[in-house]
Amino acid sequence: MRILIGTDTYPPDVNGAGYFTxxxxxGLAERGHDVHVVCASEEGAPGIAYDGEVTLHRLRSASVLVHPTMRTAVPLGVAGHVARLMDRLAPHVVHAQSHFTMSRATVRQGRISGTPVVLTNHFMPDNLFAHAHIPERLQGLAGRLAWQDMVRVANEADYVTTPTRRAAELLAQKGYERPVEAVSCGIDLERFHPRPAERTAARTGFGLPDRETMAFVGRLDEEKRIDELIRALPLVHEERDLQLVLAGTGQRERELRELAAGLGVADRVHFLGFVPDEELPRVYVAADLFAIGSIAELQSIATxxxxSTGLPVVAADALALPHLVDHGRNGYLYRPGDVAGLADRLLAVLRSGREAMGAASREIALTHDHRRSLARFEEIYTQVRPTLYGPRGLVPGRAASPAGRPARPRRHPVPA
Incomplete structure (x- = not known):
């Protein structure tokens, strides 16, 4: 199949949605498909680039003022550019990764051209509040409006997926009335695998003391609630020699450093900064357990x-994280904001059962093999095509949006 993926974030952007895309x-290209990605330019100027066998159509971009590490496509001209791409490529299916500028244009042009549209939702308003500097008193209203906009775009798609069942339930609660399938983002089980014998060497490689280690990987931003992990350290330190390793960058790094210094644990909080993708598996190898306090995860690829590396997990009992943590089996959940409860959970992991819990984590991760996710998306693409296409191309009168609006036929037949 020829597949056009529309996304508003793609590496070198550092976030879960970008990495998944x-x-x-x-993965689809490795399986023999002709894959094209339309996304924002990483430098500003438009152009075509190649990521292995994937063709990247990078559109003119500008820096996101509220998030200096990211860029967004300049809205003017996006619709026309995507329309020309659709006309030239004649994809069998388009797959949008959000409802923002680029993805929205991909959905709309797919609808207009009669191309089947799949949309995967990675969106949570909480991930935007801090970056957009929305006052807390306005976040409820902003969240409702954002969800309404998301649902409007999702209604244009032929098929909608999310990473977890909880994320699918959330979308339904926000007003989306059609079926939503949970398809895991998936994990490379061969790249991330248990290597306990290499733990000391991994710590040495990052310049870390060889002591019990709790790791967090991700953006150092408000919704991740990393301050709770730091606040728990003094409580745990009364009994265990635990340190915290943070791999990532973000807006709250300075505040977190100051918090660690104020609590007297600066020597036990290590900021690794941005860790290149090829080095990322060693961060998990260096750790004894993984902790995450985020309340805005639709799946959490880092978890x-x-x-998959065989680490026990202590996680906030919020949104989709309980789908990954089987309380008491591969780790523990704690009530968000309950630092004392978090400390108790950390101690429970450190005192006993690390090996058994780590093995259980690996066992659960095996059900999230990224090859299984790729195969399911292939099935979905094949499933949506017959609703619009016959053996000789577009079936007249059958290409309509979910709302019943007829779509404009192509000017040339769709390749078989």
Whole structure:
């Protein structure tokens, strides 16, 4: 199949949705498909680039003022550019990764051209509040409006997926009335695998003391609630020699450093900064357990990577994280904001059962094999095509949006 993926974030952007889209595109290409990605330019100027066998159509971009490490496509001209791409490529299916500028244009042009549209939702308003500097008193209203916009775009798609059942339930609660399938983002089980014998060497490689280690991987931003992990350290330190390793960058790094210094644990909180993708597996190898306090995860790829490496997990009992942590089996959940409860859970892992819990984490991670996710998306693409296409191309009168609006036929037949 020829597949056009529309996304508003793609590496070198550092976030879960971007990484998932990269794995999806490269994985599909490795399976023999002709994959094209339309996304924002990483430098500003438009152009065509190649990521292995994937063709990247990078559109003119500008820096996101509220998030200096990211860029967004300049809205003016996006619709026309995507329309020309659709006309030239004649994809069998388009797959949008959000409801923002680029993805929205991909959905709309797919609808207009009569191309089947799949949409995967990675969106949570909480991930935007801090970056957009929305006052807390306005976040409820902003969240409702954002969800309404998301649902409007999702209604244009032929098929909608999300990473977890909880994320699918959330979308239904926000007003989306059609079926939603949970398809895991998936994990490379061969790249992230248990290597306990290499733990000391991994710590040495990062310049870390060889002591019990709790790791977090991700953006150092408000919704991740990393301050709770730091606040728990003094409580745990009364009994265990535990340190915290943070792999990532973000807006709250300075505040977190100051918090650690104020609590007297600066020597036990290590900021690794941005860790290149090829070095990322060693961060998990260096750790004894993984902890995450985020309340805005629709799946959490980092948690899956830690589990695949064989680490116990202590996580906030919020949104989709309980789908990954089987309380008492591969780790523990704690009530968000309950630092004392978090400390108790950390101690429970450190006192006993690390090996058994780590093995259980790996066992659960095996059900999230990224090859299984790729195969399911192939099935979905094949499933949506017959609703619009016959053996000789577009079936007249059958290409309509979910709302019943007829779509404009192509000017040339769709390749078989």
């Amino acid at each position: 990269h794995r999806l595109a490269t 899956l990577e830690a589990m």
